[in-house]
Structure formats: structure tokens, C-alpha cells
Amino acid sequence: MQKLVSFSKRRGFIFPSSEIYGGFGSCYDYGPLGVEMRKNIKDAWWSSMTRGKDDIVGIDASILMNPKIWEASGHLSAGFADELVECKKCHHRFREDFVKDKCPDCGGSFTKSKKFNLMMKTFVGPVEDDASVAYLRAETCQGIYVNFKNVMQSMRKKVPFGIAQIGKAFRNEINPKDFIFRTREFEQMEMQWFCPPKDADKFFEYWLKKRLNWYYDLGISKKNLRTYEVPKKELAHYAKRAVDIEYKFPFGWKEIEGVHNRGDWDLSNHDKHSGEDLKYEDPSCAKATAGKYYPYVIETSVGVDRSMFTFLAEAYQEIEGGRGKNAKKEMEIVLNIDKRLAPVKVAVLPLVKNNPEIVKKARQVYDLLRADMVCLYDESGSIGRRYRRLDEIGCVSAITVDFDSLEDDSVTVRDRDTMKQKRVKIDKLLEFLS
Ligand code: ATP
Secondary structure (H helix, E strand, O other): HHHHHHHHHHOEEEEOOHHHHOEEEEEEEEEEHHHHHHHHHHHHHHHHHHHOOOOOOOOOOOOOOHHHHHHHOOOHHHHHHHEEEEEOOOOOOEEEOOOOOOOOOOOOOOOOOEEEEEEEEEOOOOOOOHHEEEEEEEOOHHHHOOOOHHHHHOOOOOOEEEEEEEEEEOOOOOOOOOOOEEEEEEEEEEEEEEHHHHHHHHHHHHHHHHHHHHHHOOOHHHHHHHEEEEOOOOOOOOOOEEEEEEEEOOOOEEEEEEEEEEEEEHHHHHHHHHOOOOOOOOOOOOOOOHHOOEEEEEEEHHHHHHHHHHHHHHEEEEEEOOOOOOOOOOOEEOOOOOOOOOOOOEEEOOOOOHHHHHHHHHHHHHHHHHOOOOEEEOOOOOOOHHHHHHHHHOOOOOEEOOOHHHHHHHHEEEOOOOOOOOOOHHHHHHHOOO
């Protein structure tokens, strides 16, 4: 875990937020490589959800919404609250399910547990009074439910169909911990699938399988992924069924995604609280009233941050003694990450930096590639050292411009995983890399 944290900082993936001011509890900033990798994760999720054969469209709802939404959803009542205990000695508070009978900070004993609401509060407008209270959304899916009718009508959708969204969510977590695993500000990728109640079980299985395959396809090994059927008595207030997808993190098996059957909880409650008819009228039913119902919702909900942690943890490899025939005896780090998720795809390296012809040619190759893919230019240090730096950040291909390149207009392309090298004509390079 500590290796991953320091690697992430050293190589520009993840920085502690507000670091020069001593940080800010459990907030993190994504650096130049982190931001590229997150974008790739989001693109992979978005394209898998919206470009496949399933009928799914996207939205991007606002973070601030009418507070009545959070009454209807159950978030402002006891439903969205953690049970907290307080240490009688040092007064630190902990989630009841995270601690045993003694305070981990001072060994003191605990008070009885109390509910603590996780919604982050703010005020809208110039006056800070009860009437201006608003909340930062605690999950992105409510923005989907309240737009169910808008999407259905504007896009002429028929049930079953889905709506996908990626966006920030906020929870006043009491014990944020484990790096980017549990933070107060995080990003979710959520898809809500609206279907006839009778088909909900079938679609649940379908989406669970599809989501597991997404991780496998992007390189997560089967031994590190498992599912956990949430027992009935532990289900959230809205859920009829919930299965967590768990990853084996350095600190144990933890949830990275939830697949939920939310029944008609959301649409029926928003219907009741807003007065807007959110039932669906099945056009295939002869009698309109007989075919009116609240669609059931199957939800797949995953955090961008937890997926990023998952992909980093899976890909990070330390190889004692280094790799390949020219291996030095030092340990080498390789980020063995799926090529689609790799933050940098290509690097262009002039063999030497003091030959103006080679540097000029390398610059030309760099300019040729950088418009089409995330590309680095690196001229400092020996070629071997540069390769190792690139392996560390998971750069897929390294291109070396050497003396021969000046004669034959070709370059050497080295593959991160096999370390095999291939000579490619510069005018065929884009095609080859694509
Ligand atoms: P947990 O039990 O870990 O608190 P949860 O069951 O409350 O999570 P959901 O409400 O189902 O989580 O949210 C769906 C997904 O959103 C989670 O699987 C996770 O990937 C992500 N997520 C939820 N809370 C956080 C958080 N505090 N920090 C980072 N990601 C989060």
C-alpha cells in the first residue's frame, strides 16, 4: 500500500491535496498521468455501457439539485446515515462497523452508537438560512431518476432502456481511509437500467456478468475479483437485492462496485413527492391502464477512484534484478496495465541528445504522433534508463530515433511487455501504433 502511494506521487498519478498547506483530510489531486488514466477508465466504461448492443443513453445532471430530491430518495431521513460511536476519552468518532470495543487512538471505551447523516450541506444564494440549504449530491443516480421522463420522451425510448452518468459525488465519511479508496469527494460511474418488474431478476444477472467481464477484459485477474451477495438484513433501504463486486486490495477484500435491484423505490417515491406521473405506459398492452407500471431499476454503480486504485494495484509489479538480458541488478518497476488504460501510449527517444540531426528527426516523429495519442518526448539519460522510466508508468511503446533513422527513415519500436524491438518506417508509424 505504501509503495503504491509513494509511486503514485513520485510518478505524477496522485498527489495529496493542498500538500503545501499540510494536506486536507482524505482529499487527493490527480496529477498529469493520473488524469489521463482516469479519462481512459471513464472512456472504457462509457463506451462499454453506451456503445454496445444495449439501449443506453447518457446524461450529465448538476451536482446541486432541489433538496426535495433527497427527501424523496430517503437520504435525509435515517436511511443514509452511518452508526457512529464516540470515544469517551479522546472524543474521536468512528463508524461502529469499523472498530471493536476499544478506541484505536487512545484505548478508551465508546459511547452507544448514534446515527450520523452523510450528506454534505451547503447554502445557495446570499442568505445562509434553512430555506437556502442545499446538498452536494451523495450519489449520481438521483439525477437520472428525476430525468427519467425527460430522457424517455426526448429520445423516444421504450422500456427496457438505460441511462448512464459519470460525475462527482460527496459523502461526509467519518473514517475516510485507505488512500483513494474512501474519500469524501469521489467520482461515480452509474448506469440505471429501467425494465419491467418481471424481468428484473434476469437483467440483474445479465448486468452483474457484464460488469465482471469489464474488469476481466481490462486485465483484472480472476483470483483478485469476487462477488458478495449482501444478506437481506443488511440491504440498503432502497434495495431488493445487492451484490458487491470486490477486489483483493493490499488491505483486504473490498467493494469496488455495487449491482443493485432498486425495485420501484426511486421512481415511485419521486412520483409521490413531486406529483409528476413517473409510471411507464407499456404501448404493447391493449388497455393503457393495465399496462401502466413503475419500471424496476437495476443499477450498476462503481467509483472511478476505486477502479483506478484497482487497476493500479493490479498492474504494479516489482521485478527483483530487473528484466531482459541487459538487466541491471536493481529492482525494476513495471506498470503492466492494459494498453487502453495506460496514461501514456508512446514515447519518442532520440538515441543521443547532442546530435542535432537525430534530435530534429525525433522532434518530427513526436509532432507526427502527439496529435493522435498521448506521447512523451524524453532525451535525458541512457536509453536503458529511459526504457525503465517508461515501463514504470506503463508506457506502451518506446520509439528510438538513431543514426540509421537518418539514412532509412525508420525507427525502433519497443514493446513494454515483450521488450521486443521492431524497425518501422516513419510513414507507417501511425498505422502500426494504432
Ligand atoms: P461502502 O460500503 O464502501 O461505504 P457503499 O456501499 O456505500 O460503499 P455505494 O453507495 O453502493 O457504496 O456506491 C457505489 C460505489 O461508489 C462504490 O462501490 C464505490 O466504488 C464508490 N464509492 C462509494 N463511496 C465512496 C467513497 N467514500 N470514496 C470513494 N468511492 C466511493
